[in-house]
Amino acid sequence: MKRIALIGMPNTGKSTLFNRLTGSSARVGNWPGVTVDLLSSKVLLGAEMVEIIDLPGIYNLHGFSEDERVARTFLEENPVDLLLVIANSTQLDRQLALALQLRELDLPMVLLLNMNDEAHRLGIKVDTDWLANELAVPVLSISAKHGMGLGRVRQALVDTLSIDHPVRHARLEKVFHEDDAMEARLDQVFRGAVEVPLTATDRFTDRLDRVLLHPWFGLPLFFLAMLTMFEAVYTLGAPLQDGVAWILEAVKTEMVEPGVAQWHPILNSFLLDGIFDGVGTVLSFLPIIVLFFLFMAIIEDSGYLSRAAFLMDAFMSRLGLDGRAFVMQLMGFGCNVPALMGTRVMRSRGLRLLTMMIIPFSLCSARLQVFVFFTTAIFEPWAAPLVLFSLYLMSFVAAFLTALIYRTRLTNEDPLLLELPPYRFPTLKQMWLRGWREVAHFLRQASGFILLGVILVWALTHTPFDAVPASPETLAGRLADLFAPLFAPLGIDNLMTIALLFGFVAKEVVLGAMAVIYGVGEGELAGIVGGQTDWVQAYSFMLFVLIYTPCLSTVAVLKQESKSWRFTALAVGWPLLLAWVLSFSFYQGARWLGF
């Protein structure tokens, strides 16, 4: 099968074009020499199937960033029949440089000048015929977002592929030191092909920036925007989540339970209480993840992410992070999982890992549920919101403390050279495709891990099978005994320790687990917990819940994104230690003060 590599700078609409050409059939694949996931898809072009691979956006074929290394290695290790190069028509003064570099590889090539609608609006004129002649490759002017010119793209690909050409690996060392000559050539080609009016700036963007990047109002507006996004995700997501939970419950009682009723009780409990309930809890969070990615797509594609970076960078740079890290951290307050995946936009591995270290401290919606329960059960109505607010503060304190401690080890060699693209609005189709693909990816990667965790918890709480689930006689109970010397100094008793063990899988199950442990319905739980724990114990417990591992899904994504067991171990181990130290200091300190 013939192979086409899609290549271009960031912000050229490369992914949009890829989606347009391939529909939603793309898959993540592994490639020789390349450690990151690359999207690829097989499509019918003319009479034959060809494979299109979406290479990461790069500025320079000879650059030093991770993405640039990936693209280079891919081209060296994998034979390619055609380079499909995409450039932003409004920025050809620099984007043609990459096309010129790629031209030197002497592979068959088709050059697409995307966003011709924006170029037209700015009054930029490109002589595609002249350019095609000069570069000796087909050049097409298109708009991937609006689907204009795609028929001609397919035809050009078919035509170019039909010309016989020896397939081979790209030899990159040959062209490595010819960049200076390229500069002069770039100017010559650009002047010949492109006509730019004197003031070719997007007036809409300029006006919007004057407000959104205002020295005084910029930051408050940014926080307002983030708050609105959270509200939107949860206002829309909560009913969907309930819907999924309702469907799962119906499936369970109507179909699964009758189906397994005759089976051996152990097998029955394993399937129902173990796998179905456990996996179901995770599934019920999918709507939130989809919504988050929809909003992520808007924020990312609109160009606002770079603006947020502009606003917050001064503070974040002192922590060894940058403005984008702060945006991801805020996303984490909804759900850590998509926030962790969002760090993919960072080019420096050190920066990315440091950001991934701090995101799990963000007080996500699942933890919020536990805190709301405890604050209302234990504290006076006037104090409850203040307690909750203090936990949000602790969330930032833990994150910034962690960044300060690890910034020297996970150093940021990314000099924050970010493009500020004009404001754009993604189409609904773009947003939907993005959300759907991320969820599919998440399920493929994390499902095994989640299943394993769920089985483990079931086994711990149900062995021996004749004991009451999660009682002191079970393995979980004995494990809690084992941990007692660790948790007693924090004021956390054995029963609560079992809840913490469950919480490792997902904070969503903490309350349910406590209901099982105390042997009551979730409704009566508040009275019992309120009677057995004082506020110092409760706050110590909440501190621990806030800071230690958020959930198995987060751990799975930490591993998936970092591709390093060592980092994953650190990202799990450090918060455990920090949680213990902070809870210990709080509990012992409060007791010492006489509370």
Place this chain on the structure above:
Amino acid sequence: MAIASMTLSELPTGETATIAALTGQPDIRTRMQSIGLRVGREVAVIRRSRFGGPLQVRIGTTDLLIRPQQAMQVVLA
């Protein structure tokens, strides 16, 4: 060349100048070049963020964020 050459970090907001040279590490220079900060191009400072944060600069039709440390490596004519 001027006796005391100015860098991009010192260019007042709203003013335009021509890039004369890029200094510093070769890998960062390459990044700067490929994102559009090339010798001979005109660059304007659009705005500065508060508390010593990044600058928004414009080269042709491209707007960039650049931290003051990196802007110091862009020597102006």
